[in-house]
Amino acid sequence: MVRIEVDHGLCVGNAMCVATAPRVFAHNENRQSTVVDAGGDPAVLVLEAAANCPVSAIRVLDAETGRTLFPCEP
């Protein structure tokens, strides 16, 4: 299971995450991305959504260990 954080100071509502993992991400009333169900789609799609965010607003963590899965630590 993953934990997902979306930085609303960065999110521009490009919606590529909503297109990539539609059961995980949805737009709120400001048309910014929010997480509706972190386990709604396979984790691989969540990571793809995070990697494809044009403003790098999405962080993905391992829910149990708290380890950052995206962005990759150097």
Add this chain to the structure above:
Amino acid sequence: MSSGCPSSTGSPPRSAGPPADLDDLFAEEAIARPYATFARLRERDPVHWNEKFGLWVVTGYDPVVWILRHHELFSSGVIRGVEGAPYPPVLPEDAPLFDEVRTFRADQLVEQDRPEHLEQRKTVHSFFTPTAMEGWRPFVRRAVDELLDELWPRGRMNVVTDLAAPLPVRIIARMMGVPREDMDTLRGLADSILHLNRGEPDRLRPLTEGIRGIVEYAGPFVEERIRNPGDDLISALAQGENDGVFTRHQVLVNTGLMLFAGHETTMNLICNGLRAFIEHPAQWDRLRADPDRFARTATEECLRFDPPVKSTQRIVAREAELGGKTLSPGERIRWIIAAANRDPSVFEDPDRFDIGRQPNPHLSFGSGIHYCLGVALARIEGQEVFRGLARRFQRFALETDELRYQPSIQFRSIESMPVAWSVPG
């Protein structure tokens, strides 16, 4: 369907607008000093019906964000969906060429709405992600260093033609994976396609030459990479044809778009940013004192303060309420990034050029589903250019009394920018 904007101002409807002079979007004053003109409009009527051109002009930050994030209400098909003659006018004998320009532009990714837009954008989206673009930073830095090392001993340059124009073409050509010896050909084509943004009556001839040229030039590359794909940008577009997302014409047109979209815009970022630094020497000194620290926020401030794209447009697709006005289907709507970026309700002391400004939520890359595809590349190019300039040059002097701009409502493009600096010894 009708939707309300959270920032409705309750201002009176159409008739009570500002005086007609603010409606002349091409007036010399509006082209030379857009900020004063559009600030007056934003204060008086942030969602304004422009009688002269028959379109909505939106200048407030909140309404602009609202439009950008409600793509279902506003169509991007501003070329394909709308009849009309080119403006500014063209030579009568060139008028037939406009159809060719229209056919070319109608197939561009930026002209599409969902669902087609999403599928098409996906073909190239992963090429341009921030992580992928960081891999290109060393190449960009090297390209900047090469150009500046060559220019520095000369003591003067025209920023437009010597630095701002060659750099983005060199970079995008490498991304497309075309041979180095084709650089002059590609630059020639890129320069011809820049006529998209010009106001001269005879601009359609060089423009159509550029359009035909890029389609002809890219043809064999696309043909080859459909069969043997690589990790370059043309291969990514060509894969779209293999996947049934693009026709061949769309692949070729969008190859041209990739060449153009990052060309004029990056040129303007470099020129307008350098102008801001020349006019704000204290901020230039601040950057020079620590280029690595300030390159990022300085680039964002250049983008906000004098944005490469002044304004963008859509066609109203469904009735919408905005700022107490009713927008009807088929109406043209144009928002002024240059005005929204100076909105005092969002930016403290908005007319101050401050390279440490944070946060800086400018709208120079747009927002929503059409948010600039090349954003990460543009940022890296800006950061590397301003960093490279700050590390080498102590002080620039403008060698002209007046900087003139292309007569465009969309782009903020300096025509010519001669500068000089002193070379010791």
